[in-house]
Amino acid sequence: MDRVDLILPGDDVAARADAYAVAPLLNCLIREVAEPLPADGEGDRRVYRLPGGGRLLRVRDGRRPAAPEVCVDGAWHRVGHTELVKLVADELRRHTGLSNGDLPTEMTDSRDAVAALLTARARATAPGDPYLRSEQSLLTGHPYHPAPKARGGGPAAGWLPYAPEAHARFPLVLLGVRADEAVEEGDTSALDALGAAPPGYRLLPAHPWQLDLAARDLAPAFADGRLVRLGTTTCDVWPTAAVRTVYEPRRDLFLKFSLDVRITNDIRRLWHHDLRRLPRTDAAATRAFAASKGPAAWLGDRGYRTASFAFEELAVLVRDGLRGHLLPGATPLLAAGLAEGFDGSPLAAARDPETWWEAYLRQVVPPVLGAFADHDVVLEAHLQNTLVAVDADGTPVQALFRDAEGVKLLPDVSRAAGWERLVYCLVVNHLTEIAAALAEHHPGLDPWPAARRELARHDLPEIAELLTAPTLPGKTNLLLRWTGADGAAARYLPLPNPLASA
Incomplete structure (x- = not known):
């Protein structure tokens, strides 16, 4: 580097x-x-x-x-x-x-x-917007990964212009893909509002970093006219914590791209097999949240567009924006940003941390457990996939979840495996970190009795064991990376269960 x-x-x-x-x-x-x-x-x-x-x-x-x-x-x-x-x-x-x-x-x-x-x-x-500030706050990143900020080993000049942690913003490159080579599924109409394609071509926005990474492979398509360059978007996009997902505030649009860089455990491509299963997992999550009685929302992955000759390299996924899902007057914040800390965080400023924590649990826990219990949907409700919206006083009033790529469905996975994944993502990765950050800012607070009460309200057969088991599953990112295991092949080891001691 x-x-x-x-x-x-x-x-x-x-x-x-x-x-x-x-x-x-x-x-x-x-x-x-x-x-x-x-x-x-x-x-x-x-x-x-x-x-x-x-x-x-x-x-x-x-x-x-x-x-x-x-x-x-x-x-x-x-x-x-x-x-x-x-x-x-x-x-x-x-x-x-x-x-x-x-x-x-x-x-x-x-x-x-x-x-x-x-x-x-x-x-x-x-950024002045507290939502964007929370997305771009993660200097530490994943607190239990040995190399959470690695960017593929390339020169910093190659990736810094696109780094959320550096408060980057940038235009997307607009490509035209010849219409007979375009592939899409779902609702991708939002892409066509980003520019205009010439006759015989479909508009295909591209992440400039990914274009640089894939330049050699794409050169023949530019040479023979299957791809043409059409300039850049008139508005900048803001990279979110996921790096390859960007937000365009004016159009309230999220776009997720392939990025041929290893970030934490995986090369961050939109893999063909994941894109093919996406409509099914997104539809299941959408149904689960439509049936939910609370204010929680699912940011749906509407569809994708790409080129047949560079299916994974040029894929772009269209995700729901925020405004159609947010409660009036609420401000969304990335849960990972609340754990890490950023200027204006309501977690640090909470005047009554016990009440704040109870409100947080009330918004985050029920939708995840309800999706599992009633709809066989296992949300990947870790810190980076969860937004928590707060009211004018900074009190949590709504949770929003995202990323159909990480959703698992029963019986595609067994109930036991799905529950283990849910507990790791929700309790170990998410609630444990928020609880620790809250206790760090408010010494003397014991967050676990309230967490235990919230979980105990839900009628799932697994809850009794969760509240009494001596251990919880902890993901072993260091050993996973050292042994060269696939990033999706989660391995767990037992960690002390703070819910049992509460």
Whole structure:
């Protein structure tokens, strides 16, 4: 990755980037591999044994662990991100018996990406719209992934113009695809409002970063006229937290593109098999929310358009906007942004955190459980797929869910597997992080009794076990990436269940 101009005068960007990158890597190591040792009177420090080599690791405890130290010859020595990557790689080789040359590089790329983002943010203006600000707030990103900000290892100049964390905004490239080569399914009429295609062609917007990545493969189609360039959109789009999904506020339109870059666990293409199953999963989720009695909403994936000769590379998915679903006067916010923190977050400013948390649970939990219980729909209700709308006082009044690509249906998956996925996404990934962020801002708050009460209101046979089981399923992103497993092949390990102790 390009390391040029990462350090700002008077601001140690390198140290801040290290701190951002160390926290999720430590979270992974502690969750998946390390063995906690009894507290030894070190205050906010916890000591762990790394079983592969027997080394001792000490960290500053908390939601975002920090300041890692390794014991050498009886003395503690501080390690930075570079040394921590080497330590983790060596431990995983010992722990699994496998080698992996790619993941350490991704960890370093992730850290360097954070440094580039910090530099870019210092020169950028955050969006005034609190919704967009929440979508573009994720400097840490997934708190339990070893390389949450990796961008494929390319030079920063290639991806920074499209980075939500750098408060980017940009026009889309408009292409014309010859009509006999165009492929579409569902309602894609919103695409035609973005520009005009010449006779014999269909309009096809493209993400400029993806066009750069796929340039060599697409060159023959431009040469023989199957594709033509038509300029750019007159309005900028804003990249959301997912990077490849953008929002055009004036038209209230979300568009999701393929992006041939690994972000967290997967290459972010719109895969052919996922696009083919999308109408079915989206229709099931739409029916579930139409039958719901509360204000919750589903942002439907209306349809897609692409080119037959570049089906995945040029696919664009049209998603519902916000305005037709939002309660009057409500402001939507990304749940992941609430967990990470951003200027103006109502989570941090809540005057009565207990009441705020109860309202949050009341909006988020029932739609997810209702879709499962009544419609056999397993929503991927993690932090990045959930928007929580608040009223003028900052109180949660509505939840909106998105991403039919991540929806599972029963009996395509077993009920047990669907429930495990639901519990991981909703409770472990989502509620645990919001609860921890709330408790961090409001010391003394115990969020779990309220969560237990909300879950207990729902008549599902699995709820009783959820509230009493000693453990919950935690996804093992570090081991998944180290062993080269497919990103969709989630592997879980048991984590202490805070609902049982509440």
